Amino acid sequence: MLDCKHATQLASQAMEKQLTFRQQMALRFHLLMCDACTQFTRQLQVLRKAVGQLGRHIENDERLVLSKHARERIAKAVAIQARQNDEARRNPDLDSTD
Amino acid sequence: MTAPAAHQHDWLAEHGDYLYRYALARLRDPHLAEDAVQETLLAALAGSGYAGKASPRTWLTGILKHKIIDHFRRQQRETTLETPEDISDDAPGMDEFFAERGHWAEPPQSWGDPGSLLQQDQFLQTLQECMDRLPGNLARIFLLREVEETDNDEICKELEITPTNAWVMLYRARMGLRKCLEMNWLGGR
Numbered sequence: 151m152l153d154c155k156h157a158t159q160l161a162s163q164a165m166e167k168q169l170t171f172r173q174q175m176a177l178r179f180h181l182l183m184c185d186a187c188t189q190f191t192r193q194l195q196v197l198r199k200a201v202g203q204l205g206r207h208i209e210n211d212e213r214l215v216l217s218k219h220a221r222e223r224i225a226k227a228v229a230i231q232a233r234q235n236d237e238a239r240r241n242p243d244l245d246s247t248d
Numbered sequence: 249m250t251a252p253a254a255h256q257h258d259w260l261a262e263h264g265d266y267l268y269r270y271a272l273a274r275l276r277d278p279h280l281a282e283d284a285v286q287e288t289l290l291a292a293l294a295g296s297g298y299a300g301k302a303s304p305r306t307w308l309t310g311i312l313k314h315k316i317i318d319h320f321r322r323q324q325r326e327t328t329l330e331t332p333e334d335i336s337d338d339a340p341g342m343d344e345f346f347a348e349r350g351h352w353a354e355p356p357q358s359w360g361d362p363g364s365l366l367q368q369d370q371f372l373q374t375l376q377e378c379m380d381r382l383p384g385n386l387a388r389i390f391l392l393r394e395v396e397e398t399d400n401d402e403i404c405k406e407l408e409i410t411p412t413n414a415w416v417m418l419y420r421a422r423m424g425l426r427k428c429l430e431m432n433w434l435g436g437r
Binding site: 153154155156158159162163165166167185186187189190192193194195196197198199200201202203204205206207208209210211212214215216217220221223224225227228231232235 | 260264265268269270272273274278282285286289290293294345346349350351352355356357358359362365366371372375376379390391393394395397399400414415418419422423425426429
């Protein structure tokens, strides 16, 4: 018989991959008799949905923007890199390091 | 020649905030997200250039995705070195959740209707706080799995960890999060 500790491990693994037939049967049998682990498997589903939703909230929240400081820093780094690229293009000989 | 500097500035203006939010959703740290955006734009500039097959945004997002995974991998290497004893088949460290003979120390409670739960700001906010409190390596793999929807084989490959290692960490992340939610959200209701 599966105990709760191992049942929760199987329930978590089932979120990642198909369990073997034996594992599925053992887990299903345990859940039939165990309210706590049944709640646990429901909680795993909620966690998955909620974490995905949190991620989408952030992605879609247009108030979240680069700070002025970060934007300036990035613009500067990009400008330096672009200038170096241009110079390398104009003087291909200087660019070869071997 | 093509790809004058002006294009790159446009990318920052047009896609910078979008890339920032994309990175923030996965890294959950404003500074790391800013750095990832910078690395992405520099890499876009340094590479063979935008080929015009996908939209610039899709192309840049693809680069950013790799930058984020690179970051996870570096972090993973560091933390794995710190805690090599952590990893085993039997998920040690889980004893706090289980009493004698593998029974729950504190059985999980019903969380009510999942549909309405996902509408509750307080639930989502507590979840965010609980994620922030997870050990960094657990939070990262969990985000990679659940936000990025990366499958397990890919997680193992990208993070250079074994499948056992991956599932133990995901298991721990879930155990930690649900416990934290029961204490701070359910308990505080």
